[in-house]
Amino acid sequence: MTSGSTPSPLMEASDIGLVEQAMIDIRAYIRAKRRMPGAVLPSEIALAAHSGVSRPVAREALRGLSTLRVVDIGHGRKARVAMPDASSLSVILDHTSYTGKLSIQQMLDVRRTLELRTVLLATIRRSDADATALLSVVQQMHAALEEDQNTIMKLDITFHEVIARASGNLLYSILIESFRVITRQTWGIGWRARATDDNRLGSILCHENIANAIMAQDAVRAEAAMNAHFDSAVNVLLRAGIT
Amino acid sequence: MTSGSTPSPLMEASDIGLVEQAMIDIRAYIRAKRRMPGAVLPSEIALAAHSGVSRPVAREALRGLSTLRVVDIGHGRKARVAMPDASSLSVILDHTSYTGKLSIQQMLDVRRTLELRTVLLATIRRSDADATALLSVVQQMHAALEEDQNTIMKLDITFHEVIARASGNLLYSILIESFRVITRQTWGIGWRARATDDNRLGSILCHENIANAIMAQDAVRAEAAMNAHFDSAVNVLLRAGIT
DNA sequence: AAACATCTAACTGTATGACCAAATAAAAAA
DNA sequence: TTTTTTATTTGGTCATACAGTTAGATGTTT
The missing domain is CATH 1.10.10.10 (Winged helix-like DNA-binding domain superfamily/Winged helix DNA-binding domain)
Incomplete structure (x- = not known):
């Protein structure tokens, strides 16, 4: 002025x-x-x-x-x-990853930290609509098991975003949604590393465990299931040489 | 053309x-x-x-x-x-906070989630330089107890950023540094809410506990001390009517 | 007469070109 | 090596043409 x-x-x-x-x-x-x-x-x-x-x-x-x-x-x-959203942070994260200053495993560490909290909050605060939406996503994953991997990837990403939204904290939603771009770049590697159908089915059952725990509002089981999910993701990528 | x-x-x-x-x-x-x-x-x-x-x-x-x-x-x-840094995310966070879609308590929840992880990583991975830097900050906080609150605030913010850097994960550093702007807006309220000198000294001792635990590489104590630190911050702001 | 849909005109952002000033970086000279 | 000069590049301004949006005016229908 x-x-x-x-x-x-x-x-x-x-x-x-x-x-x-x-x-x-x-x-x-x-x-x-x-x-x-x-x-x-x-x-x-x-x-x-x-x-x-x-x-x-x-x-x-x-x-x-x-x-x-x-x-x-x-x-x-x-x-x-404007209403804040994840798109700008997404570009920043993408660039941080590109520069090599942040490894995929480091990014997964941050994601795990964030999502262990969101899954707990979601378990406590979830609405019935959140729970049914989550179960619906798992249902669709089962149905898409035979189809192309792209459909399952989208459902996987959606799954985590629904949980974040159910946490009731917009910042968690923005942060977790911003990982979408980087996740897209490595998800296929992890999926292909799960060679057998059993292994791939196990990954979907992992999501189902989380969804069921949130539905039952069992906080301990939900956290444990999410932890197991990330352990699996980390190991699969590690075996594929992604550090 | x-x-x-x-x-x-x-x-x-x-x-x-x-x-x-x-x-x-x-x-x-x-x-x-x-x-x-x-x-x-x-x-x-x-x-x-x-x-x-x-x-x-x-x-x-x-x-x-x-x-x-x-x-x-x-x-x-x-x-x-350019090298990725926190400044852009800082503006985004500031705007998210301004719009009212993210309360101070919600922001503190995210910070706590992030910092409970960084303090653990820092405890495990810290260099000797990190530990001495941390203790030096605490030392300066004690010395500045009589001076203006602005000096202590800067030291407080630096304290958390040093821990984040010691985690060895750039994304944690960027995320935690981006909270600086919002923290500046509410830190004074918390400090003034700690009316007595004893209370203010307790806040500094809280930081000292964290620094000592990191120095001793005692992960359990470090996490507990950080948790106590956030509990205190949440309660102080809550008493001041900051939800 | 009142409510509704349509159309037009003013407003606003999008994009280009040319211009000058200021700061940098590279070349030349000491 | 240091200083000076020169060329390059960005910062900032203005004027102009173009393309959407919005809102007011118009006309019609109920």
């Missing part, structure tokens, strides 16, 4: 660029005006004037904020405050 | 804009060319030509990628592949 009156506060520039400053201004605007997800923001021109910058700068700021899913932009309509 | 010929051989225009397509292209380029953190990317003009878009579009794509810390941009120098 200070920059609104004087377009060139040279000594205020410090070390960050105008775009980054505009991003800060927009975030401050959202807070100051108590704008919640879905609320519309001023137009690019108005935002630019508000920060005392040109329209392209405001555009870049909006673009940056939209990649973080802080705002939602679209052709022809004003920017709106 | 772009409008004359078909810039992209594919008909994948679908529903995403040119900027988002350019972001995908740049990420694909990094992977295809095996560019690791620190490696320079082609100039904006080259990138724009590569994706068949104008320079402003390439600029916005680079800006979006830089907010995710996938690339690192700077005035006068070419964009480089």
